[in-house]
Amino acid sequence: xxxxxxxxxxxxxxxxxxxxxxxxGIASSPRALLTVLCTTLALLxxxxxxxxxxxxxxxxxxxxxxxxxxxxxxFDSHARGVLESSVNxxxxxxGRMDGRGIGAWAERSLTExxxxxxxxxxxxxxxxxxVRFGPSVAFAEPETADGLSLLLRPLPPDDxxxxxxxAGHMAGQPSILLVRRIHGVTGALEGALLVAVPVSAxxxxxxxxxxxPQRHVGLYRPDGVRLAGDAAGxxxxxxxxxxxxxxxxxxxxxxGERSILGLKRMTRLPVLxxxxxxxxAVLAPWYTRMERGLVVVAAGIAALAAxxxxxxxxxxxxxxxxxxLTNANAQLELANAQLExxxxxxxxxxxxxxxKLSRALEEKERANQAKGRFLSAAxxxxxxxxxxLRLFHHILMERLADPRDRGIAExxxxxxxxxEKLLHALLEVATLDAGVVRPQLADVPVSxxxxxxxxxxxxxxxxxxxxxxxxxxxxxxxxxxxLLTRMLGDLVRNAIRFTEAGRVTIGCRHRGRWxxxxxxxxxxxxxxxxxxxxxxxxxxxxxxxxxxxxxxxxGLAKVRRKAALLGHALEVRSLPGRGSVFxxxxxxxxxxxLQAPVTVQDAAPAETGDRLILVVEDDPVQRDAxxxxxxxxxxxxxxxxxxxxxxxxxxGSAGQAPDPDMVVSDFRLPGRYTGVQTVTxxxxxxxxxxxxxxxxxxxxxxxxxxxxxxxxxxxxxxVTPDDLRDAIAAxxxxxxxxRPADGEQRLEDQSVA
Numbered sequence: 088x089x090x091x092x093x094x095x096x097x098x099x100x101x102x103x104x105x106x107x108x109x110x111x112g113i114a115s116s117p118r119a120l121l122t123v124l125c126t127t128l129a130l131l132x133x134x135x136x137x138x139x140x141x142x143x144x145x146x147x148x149x150x151x152x153x154x155x156x157x158x159x160x161x162f163d164s165h166a167r168g169v170l171e172s173s174v175n176x177x178x179x180x181x182g183r184m185d186g187r188g189i190g191a192w193a194e195r196s197l198t199e200x201x202x203x204x205x206x207x208x209x210x211x212x213x214x215x216x217x218v219r220f221g222p223s224v225a226f227a228e229p230e231t232a233d234g235l236s237l238l239l240r241p242l243p244p245d246d247x248x249x250x251x252x253x254a255g256h257m258a259g260q261p262s263i264l265l266v267r268r269i270h271g272v273t274g275a276l277e278g279a280l281l282v283a284v285p286v287s288a289x290x291x292x293x294x295x296x297x298x299x300p301q302r303h304v305g306l307y308r309p310d311g312v313r314l315a316g317d318a319a320g321x322x323x324x325x326x327x328x329x330x331x332x333x334x335x336x337x338x339x340x341x342x343g344e345r346s347i348l349g350l351k352r353m354t355r356l357p358v359l360x361x362x363x364x365x366x367x368a369v370l371a372p373w374y375t376r377m378e379r380g381l382v383v384v385a386a387g388i389a390a391l392a393a394x395x396x397x398x399x400x401x402x403x404x405x406x407x408x409x410x411x412l413t414n415a416n417a418q419l420e421l422a423n424a425q426l427e428x429x430x431x432x433x434x435x436x437x438x439x440x441x442x443k444l445s446r447a448l449e450e451k452e453r454a455n456q457a458k459g460r461f462l463s464a465a466x467x468x469x470x471x472x473x474x475x476l477r478l479f480h481h482i483l484m485e486r487l488a489d490p491r492d493r494g495i496a497e498x499x500x501x502x503x504x505x506x507e508k509l510l511h512a513l514l515e516v517a518t519l520d521a522g523v524v525r526p527q528l529a530d531v532p533v534s535x536x537x538x539x540x541x542x543x544x545x546x547x548x549x550x551x552x553x554x555x556x557x558x559x560x561x562x563x564x565x566x567x568x569x570l571l572t573r574m575l576g577d578l579v580r581n582a583i584r585f586t587e588a589g590r591v592t593i594g595c596r597h598r599g600r601w602x603x604x605x606x607x608x609x610x611x612x613x614x615x616x617x618x619x620x621x622x623x624x625x626x627x628x629x630x631x632x633x634x635x636x637x638x639x640x641x642g643l644a645k646v647r648r649k650a651a652l653l654g655h656a657l658e659v660r661s662l663p664g665r666g667s668v669f670x671x672x673x674x675x676x677x678x679x680x681l682q683a684p685v686t687v688q689d690a691a692p693a694e695t696g697d698r699l700i701l702v703v704e705d706d707p708v709q710r711d712a713x714x715x716x717x718x719x720x721x722x723x724x725x726x727x728x729x730x731x732x733x734x735x736x737x738x739g740s741a742g743q744a745p746d747p748d749m750v751v752s753d754f755r756l757p758g759r760y761t762g763v764q765t766v767t768x769x770x771x772x773x774x775x776x777x778x779x780x781x782x783x784x785x786x787x788x789x790x791x792x793x794x795x796x797x798x799x800x801x802x803x804x805x806v807t808p809d810d811l812r813d814a815i816a817a818x819x820x821x822x823x824x825x826r827p828a829d830g831e832q833r834l835e836d837q838s839v840a
Contacts, residue, residue: 117398118398118399121395121398121399122395122399125391125392125394125395128391129387129388129391129392132384132387132388132391133384133388136380136383136384139380140376140377140380143373143376143377144370144373147369147370147372147373148337148347148366148369148370151347151364151366151369152335152337152347152349153335154349154364155335155347155348155349155362155363155364156333156334156335156349156351157349158296158302158304158349158362159304159333159349159350159351159360159361159362160333160351160360162292162296162304162351162360162362163351163352163353163360165292165295166289166292166306166353166358166360167353167354167355169284169288169289169292170263170265170284170353170356170358173208173265173282173283173284174250174265174282174355174356176209176282177209177250177265177267177280177282178250178267179199180195180199180209180280181267181269181280183195183199184269184280185248185267185268185269185270186270186271186272186274187271187272188269188270188271188272188277189211189213189219189269189277189278192211192219192220198472198476208221208222208257208262208282208283208284208285209221209280209281209282209283210222210223210224210257210280210281210283211269211278211279211280211281212224212278212279212280212281213277213278214276214277214278219278221281222257222258223257223258224255224256224257224264224281224283225255225256225257226253226254226255226264227253227254227255227256246357247268247270248267248268248270249267249357250265250266250267250355250356250357251265251266251267251357252264252265252266252308252314252356252357252358253266253308253314254312254313254314254315255283257281257283258283260283260285260286260287261285261286261287262283262284262285262286263283263284263286263306263314263315264281264282264283265281265282265283265284265356266279266280266281267279267280286315289306289315289316293305293315293316293317296362301364301365301368301369302362302363302364303316303317303318303319303341303362303363303364304316304317304318304360304361304362304363305317305318305360305361306358306359306360306361307322307325307358307359307361308357308358308359309324309325309327309328309357309359310324310325311323311324311325314358316361318341318361318363319341319342319363322339322341322348322361322363323340325350325359325361326350328350328352328359329352330352330353330354330355331352331353331354332351332352333349333350333351333352334349334350335347335348335349335350336348336350339363341363341365344365344366344367345365345366345367346363346364346365346366347363347364347366347369348361348362348363349361349362349363349364383425387422390418391418394411394414394415394418397410397411397414398411472708476805478709478712478713478715478716478808478811479712479715480496480499480500481716481807481808482712482715482716482719483496484496484497484500485719526566526567526570526652526653527567527569528565528566528567529565529566529567529568530563530564530565530676530677531563531564531565531566531568531571532561532562532563532564532679533560533561533562533563533564533595533602533604533673533679534559534560534561534679535568536568536571536572536575537557537559537560537593538557539572540557540572540575540576540579540593541555541556541557541593543576544576544579544580544583547580547583548583548591551583551586551587552588553583553586553588553589553590553591554589554590554591555579555583555590555591555593556590556591556592556593557592557593557594558592558593558594558595560594560595560597560602561678561679562595562597562602562675562677562678562679563675563676563677563678563679564602564673564674564675564676565673565674565675565676566653566655566673566674567653570649570652570653571649571653571655571671571673573645573649574645574646574649574650574653574655574671575593575604575606575671577643577645577646578606578643578646578669578671579591579593579606581643582606582607582608582610582667582669583608585608585610585611586608586609586610586666587610587611588609589608589609589610589666590608590609591606591607591608591609592606592607592608593605593606593607594607597675600674600675601672601673601674601675602672602673602674602675603670603671603672603673604670604671604672604673605668605669605670606668606669606670607666607667607668608666608667608668609665609666610666610667611663611664612661612662612663612664612665612666612667613659613661613663613667614663615661646669650671655671655672655673656671656672657669657670657671657672658670658672697721697722697723698722698723698748698749698819699722699723699724699725699745699746699747699748700717700722700723700724700725700747700748700749700750700751700815701724701725701726701727701733701736701745701747701749701750701751701752701769702714702717702724702725702726702727702750702751702752703726703727703728703729703730703732703733703750703751703752703753703756703762703765704726704728704752704753704782705728705729705753705756705757706753709753710726710728713751713782714726716808716811717751717815720812725745725747728757729756729757729758729760730756730758730759730760730761730762730764730765730768731758731759731760733750733752733765733769734760734765734768734769734772737769737772737773744772744773746773747769747777748778748819749777749778749779749780749815749818749819750765750766750769750777750778750779750780751779751780751782751815752765752766752779752780752781752782753781753782753783754781754782754783755783762779762781762783762799763779763781763797763799766779766781766797766799767797776798778798778799778800778818778819778821779797779798779799779800780799780800780802780814780815780818781799781800781801781802782802782804782806782811783801783802783803783804784803784804784805800814800817800818802814
């Protein structure tokens with residue numbers, strides 16, 4: 088029998104796994120092991136550098152694309168602010184004419200006519216190219232030089248009544264032309280209405296975005312034709328964007344150069360805000376980093392190669408092997424140092440980004456300050472035309488006898504009331520958002536606030552058959568009395584408006600250092616899912632048709648803003664079908680002391696009659712309105728446009744200069760003197776105090792202090808004719824009509840002295 092032997096484990100492994108034999112061979116040869124190790128490290132280092140470089144390349148392009156997008160959005164927001172007034176005017180005027188034909192131009196209202204005259208850049212063109220109104224217009228494109236191609240070219244049905252944009256000249260001035268077609272009653276095209284926005288109006292905005300020579304901004308039509316800006320004259324057919332949409336094109340040719348293009352389409356115009364950044368400029372820092380990285384990688388590979396040669400030469404001796412290991416450690420420390428350097432570079436980049444963010448926040452603060460100045464000017468300027476309309480409407484109502492005419496005038500008055508309410512509400516909301524309002528905190532008796540609320544809304548509650556009552560309270564609170572009264576007034580007004588039967592109650596609950604002022608009603612209540620939405624702007628529950636008789640939806644929005652401004656917590660609870668309760672938490676500072684009742688005598692009836700009144704107003708429309716109104720009441724009126732002109736009326740000798748019974752003046756006047764200073768100077772010229780009534784649209788607290796300090800009475804525009812009549816009558820009643828002459832008055836003053 089032959090001998091049988093089991094195969095050894097080593098032989099079995101060798102026959103089954105060639106890879107194991109190769110690994111054992113490498114492990115048994117220090118020289119091969121060192122070669123494989125160095126090669127692996129070189130490959131890993133190169134792969135790591137390549138991965139980091141690729142990621143850096145993508146990150147560089149992504150940052151540039153995000154920068155282009157944000158810049159386009161920011162430029163679009165500012166450009167819309169420049170074009171907004173022109174778009175609103177064109178929509179208002181063209182919207183009235185479209186469907187009625189260009190003949191409807193002559194039917195424009197007084198307000199619209201004044202707006203067109205003040206705007207001064209509107210042109211009406213007939214379908215045959217003739218100019219019916221306004222300055223001449225020239226389009227920038229040769230094929231539309233006469234305007235007919237733009238007016239008569241076919242358009243999609245959706246764009247037939249939309250605003251179109253073009254570049255051109257109006258009255259020789261480069262402008263962006265906003266065009267809207269005018270159709271007749273039959274739907275046929277009869278012409279177009281154009282509003283020109285001078286390119287110079289965008290100069291400061293374009294200069295602000297031109298701080299980077301590699302970045303170009305501009306306004307373009309969807310077909311790529313430039314309307315304004317320093318970018319290329321044409322970008323080609325741009326991507327189709329929905330109104331308000333934004334997009335970034337990473338590969339777009341601008342002026343023959345590959346660029347990153349950021350686009351933002353305006354919501355109301357077919358105009359795109361474009362920001363182009365050259366890819367070569369964006370990638371220039373990346374190429375520098377890539378070259379430096381190549382140097383580092385080459386140096387690393389060379390070091391590994393040297394280490395390998397050194398290791399193979401020194402393997403014969405144990406000491407040489409230790410030296411090679413020491414050199415390897417040194418190379419690793421060098422790599423760590425390089426890594427730390429890269430971390431420091433990244434840290435420096437983060438610090439730079441933080442610095443840019445800080446600058447952006449400072450820019451936002453400056454923008455908020457500019458917004459505050461704008462709201463202050465708008466608060467004054469928007470009240471001026473409403474004041475004139477209110478006075479002219481009152482004069483018109485007094486002169487109309489026909490019931491049908493008076494009915495039209497009454498409808499005009501209702502529209503004027505709605506416009507004034509909307510103006511007041513919007514200005515108040517915008518002023519609160521801009522941070523212009525500064526609370527004047529003081530110790531206020533809560534009983535006085537509750538009394539003001541009951542006196543103000545008692546009549547409104549009685550008209551609906553509701554019971555309005557306030558529970559007595561003797562707490563003294565720390566707040567701004569005016570802002571708190573307006574907050575609670577908005578809550579009481581809402582409670583009365585949405586309560587059909589029952590009562591509205593104002594009560595207080597004292598809880599430690601806080602007083603909880605609550606407004607209860609027995610109305611329909613608010614669904615739980617709507618409790619958070621009712622404080623949003625223009626939100627009205629149960630009024631989907633937006634009936635303005637039910638308010639504007641800004642009352643609770645203003646309450647929320649004022650509560651945040653004062654730091655008072657605002658709460659609401661409601662049960663559908665049972666009613667609601669709104670609460671404001673106010674800090675308590677003490678208890679009100681009871682005072683003895685004081686008997687108040689009724690004021691004497693206001694005296695009116697034939698008096699001489701000096702009107703000082705620089706706005707001719709306002710001046711004529713006040714003069715006509717005073718003359719309709721039987722007074723004699725002299726007027727002046729500013730303080731200097733008013734003082735010139737008293738430059739003559741005594742007996743020849745007029746002797747007015749009072750002065751009615753605007754606060755802001757051209758020249759050296761304000762209205763308050765003018766009243767004081769006139770009194771110095773006449774040698775006696777002259778009563779003054781200041782009419783102003785400026786609601787700043789400084790105006791009130793200036794008027795009170797000089798003894799003048801102050802009324803804020805727009806003021807109703809009845810309030811103006813009462814104020815004038817009250818002032819004139821303090822100075823009898825049969826006053827002595829100036830010489831006699833001076834003698835009496837001297838004798839008394």
